[in-house]
Amino acid sequence: MSDTTSAQRFPPHTVVDAADCLICRLESVDGEAIVFRDELWSCELPTGYEVPGWFFLRVRRHALGWQELTPDELDSLGQHLKDLTGAVAEATGALATYSMNFGESYAHFHVLVAARGEDVPAERRGGNIVNLRAERLDRAGALTLVPLVRSAYRAALAGR
């Protein structure tokens, strides 16, 4: 499948070019914002979406949507999501931890992992949690959680 054909699978406003890709740019964030990286996957605080308890799990290459993930990427995604949601739950104390894949703003495959704490009101739970981006951006607060999630994530790996 050519890049052009691939890009046509997305709505006109969706960013599909690597040159404009916010998800690719996460590759160059400071270490303080990184939870983990391996050859295929990475997890960081999402630049511009720094709500405390929110993280992006992203495939490291500019792959568009589920359709462009390789078998190796697909095979490792589930374990990463299990470990990461567990680490976020442990670090934040949230009883609910959401995993959401939209891919409409940026087609580069990524999953928003979001802790839903007791402080989140009923009208902001479930899919409505995305509205917290406009209400609770707090980079400093989000950064304080990174070392905690990183430690919990490493402990999950060590415990396997």
Ligand SMILES: [Zn+2]
């Ligand atoms: Zn990208």
